Amino acid sequence: YLENNLGPRVFSAQRVNLLKLLSSQMAISIDNARIHNQLEKLLDERSKALISAEDQIRTLFENAQVGIALTTIEGKILSVNNALLRLMGYSEAEILQRNVAEMYVDPEERNQLLEKLEESSAVHNFGVRVWRKDGTFFYASMNVSKLTQKGKEILLALIEDVTERVKTEKLLEQSAAQAERDRLARDLHDSVTQGIYSASLIAETLPVIWEEDPEQGRRGLKQLEKLTRGALAEMRTLLLEMQPEALTDQELPFLIRQLADTMMAR
Template sequence: EAMSDGLILNDMETGLVLEANPAAAAMHGYGHQKFIGLHPTTFTHPDSQRLFPGYIQTAQSGGIFQAEAVHLRRDGTPFHVEVRGVAFIYQQRPCLLSVIRDVSARVQNEQQLAQQMAARIREQASQATLQERQRLAQNLHDAVNQSLFSASLIAEVLPRLWARDPEEAQQSLEDLRRLTRGAMAEMRGLLAELHPLVLTDSDLGDLLRQLGDALTGRTNIPVEVNLMGKGSLPTDVQVAFYRVCQEALNNIAKHAWADRVEIDLRYDTNAAELHIGDNGRGFDPTHVPAGHYGLSMMHERAKTIGAELTVASQPGQGAEIVIRWNNHLKEELSMNGGRQEP
């Protein structure tokens, strides 16, 4: 009688409660005598009554039944229980002997923990969204605003400059065209970041030209884009090619000190190659300074699509990044455990 767990003895045939300890009656809100003779459907939530057939079948086969269920107190309040039961002979009749443990506190704690985790995930997602917005806003400020500000200054002085020196004014017009074209390319790039379908639904050659125009607008480095052959790539391959080119051009803008960049995209049957080269100061690929994560990111991009990425550079000799993809190479890399040359 001092047990906190409830003990219930049910008739195997009728299901009626034949005997119970006071703890079982009390946890369901009944006096002991009132509890005797009840059918389990009286104190079992409808959603948990589906467990009855499995309980009986397990007990009849000599097994131990164990499950979590929802029971009902006399006033209709639901509470969570853990049920363990076996077949039992009582007064020469087959019965079900069940141990009932109230686990409401544990379930409530688990639910609270799940709610806290969900709230934390939502907060982290919101923070990530905010950081992404801040990054895009910073890109907008650093690239587009700078280009538009420079363009507005040129446009303001252009009439006076034209009257004084038409040849110099013509050069300023070219600068104005470069700046506005670069700003438009930057805006398209930001649009692609906000709407990823732009990267998959647009022509890859057009996307690479936009990246080149954006670099020229920011740095005044001319970028030549060459397309050889025609074709289309799987979505993940196109996105990876775009990201590799984007990262390579960012590295050129930051570190290369180049005055010429060339991008070559070559299509073949079920294959493609992308070359990004510059005539900058170059570097030793085996000794990349700490904090320069661009190359490792490009290698990871290539690995995800089963492509091969190579880096050719020497100090003072510029650099070339090449990513090669084809179905056969993807299969070979998969069979090789994804290993590829650095």
């Protein structure tokens, strides 16, 4: 149309300016449409990524091998995973009606946990005893963190059953205690019993020796005194070893003197 020589000056300057304005607005609209499409595509990708992340978190929550629970500070249970339901023997509907405080064998343990959470936002490897639905309990190791959800503080707890580990540790402690008792028994036999036996032999023969040779009798008497003192020192040392808390109640000079008496008597 602009090339139509039959219609000179068809477009006035006013129309040309109008066409320029319209073309500028069309260019802006095209750019906006392109940006809008890009934003829609980006939003769609982000939404899919968010949904995927939520699905992954939910999968981890449901399939974790340790128990996981979300609770309020007051103890209301908000959500639990399947591992915790299996561990405690409840259905989801049942456990959501319970309060966390009811599940501690010793309620003071929960008070101690909350005190630690006041000092720090997370508590690791906190040992507690927890009731099951059937009335038995298990030893649990808990890792608890404070989170904020919709402006309210909640607790995320990971709960692991460590009953077998605790039983093994107790057996090892009992074994170590028995080994120590056996050692003390051997020491009692090897030192104290032998010393007392030797002293008794000297005491039996000392009157006869004294009548025949008073000087030798006096030497025997000194030996008897040394043996009885040695046996007494050994006995005191063994008694202290059997009650190690008694060592902390004694002054250092007393302990050194006790050790010296024992060594001199041997």
